[in-house]
Amino acid sequence: MNPVLAELHDKARAVLDPVHYDFFAGGVGDEVVLVENEAAFRRLALLPRVLRGREISDDFPLLISPTAFHRLAHPDGELATARALSGTTLVSSMASTVPIADVVAAATGPVWFQLYVQPDMDVTEALVRRAERAGCAALVVTVDSPVFGRHRRDIAHGFHDLPAGLTAENMRDLAGEALRNIEMSTAISWRHVDRIREMTALPLWVKGVLHPKDAVIAMEHGVAGIVVSNHGGRQLDLVPAALDALPAVVDAVAGRVPVVLDGGVRGGGDIALALALGASAAGIGRPVLWGLAADGEQGVRRVLDVLRDEFLHVVAMCGGELTRDMVVARC
Numbered sequence: 143m144n145p146v147l148a149e150l151h152d153k154a155r156a157v158l159d160p161v162h163y164d165f166f167a168g169g170v171g172d173e174v175v176l177v178e179n180e181a182a183f184r185r186l187a188l189l190p191r192v193l194r195g196r197e198i199s200d201d202f203p204l205l206i207s208p209t210a211f212h213r214l215a216h217p218d219g220e221l222a223t224a225r226a227l228s229g230t231t232l233v234s235s236m237a238s239t240v241p242i243a244d245v246v247a248a249a250t251g252p253v254w255f256q257l258y259v260q261p262d263m264d265v266t267e268a269l270v271r272r273a274e275r276a277g278c279a280a281l282v283v284t285v286d287s288p289v290f291g292r293h294r295r296d297i298a299h300g301f302h303d304l305p306a307g308l309t310a311e312n313m314r315d316l317a318g319e320a321l322r323n324i325e326m327s328t329a330i331s332w333r334h335v336d337r338i339r340e341m342t343a344l345p346l347w348v349k350g351v352l353h354p355k356d357a358v359i360a361m362e363h364g365v366a367g368i369v370v371s372n373h374g375g376r377q378l379d380l381v382p383a384a385l386d387a388l389p390a391v392v393d394a395v396a397g398r399v400p401v402v403l404d405g406g407v408r409g410g411g412d413i414a415l416a417l418a419l420g421a422s423a424a425g426i427g428r429p430v431l432w433g434l435a436a437d438g439e440q441g442v443r444r445v446l447d448v449l450r451d452e453f454l455h456v457v458a459m460c461g462g463e464l465t466r467d468m469v470v471a472r473c
Contacts, residue, residue: 150429166209166214169374176376181406183412187469187470192461194461197462203417206227208284211308212434223442229251233282234256236255241311242276242278243277255269255278255282258284266334281338286371291373291376335360345366351370352371358395367402388416388421404425408429411452414460414464
């Protein structure tokens with residue numbers, strides 16, 4: 143890990159309540175896939191091309207992935223994250239501790255809204271309308287959560303509710319109730335995705351796809367893009383690392399919609415590997431939380447600056463190209 147990111151992580155761990163640190167850092171079950179998400183990048187290397195004569199673009203294909211409850215990390219919460227964007231896209235969690243309208247108002251880059259489909263579609267539609275009114279540029283429907291993941295660290299701590307004064311602000315005043323809980327349901331299906339697509343003109347992405355057949359089905363249902371993700375190792379501990387699932391999904395999609403890789407990204411080189419394997423961009427989650435906890439808006443900006451610098455350096459060293467034939471396994 144880059145020493146700046148390591149420093150921010152260590153500072154975050156020192157200042158966070160240990161219960162809240164474990165909530166952010168932990169995964170499901172034995173946390174096998176949590177470790178594998180990062181290890182998958184270390185198993186691969188890039189074979190650079192040379193003397194390509196290419197000018198290097200300053201494009202930075204990174205999204206901030208949706209993570210919940212930023213005010214557990216810093217008093218300004220999602221507002222600080224949004225102010226640090228400088229053009230980077232933030233996928234703001236439905237479980238934000240700041241209302242989505244305030245996040246968008248503070249943002250210095252595009253904001254997308256992450257949505258869990260609620261069993262009551264009136265509630266789902268109210269959330270979609272809230273995102274539209276706020277000015278969100280896209281919806282990202284998380285599809286890998288028919289039930290909540292079982293996080294042993296949270297169970298050991300008895301951490302099931304936010305502290306007094308904090309709540310999932312986007313769930314206020316929906317469908318006639320002052321505050322609703324986020325619900326999961328195994329009955330959610332592609333027809334619910336169809337209903338959301340019909341109720342809004344916003345581009346609709348699906349997040350949490352690992353099986354290439356699901357990627358094909360997603361395209362049949364008119365999605366704008368696909369996020370290959372295992373929820374940061376927080377839902378099912380038997381799944382592969384997100385990076386290992388990426389190539390098959392990219393092949394199934396065959397360029398018809400963009401594919402984003404989410405899970406285990408800890409440096410600019412990881413972003414480069416994801417792009418070489420066919421991703422259009424990569425998403426990053428926990429390092430943003432470490433920057434936020436360590437130093438608020440400035441900490442998040444440091445994370446993004448480090449990743450941008452590393453990524454552009456790798457691209458330059460690879461001759462301005464990132465293609466699958468450049469990816470090789472380490473011995």
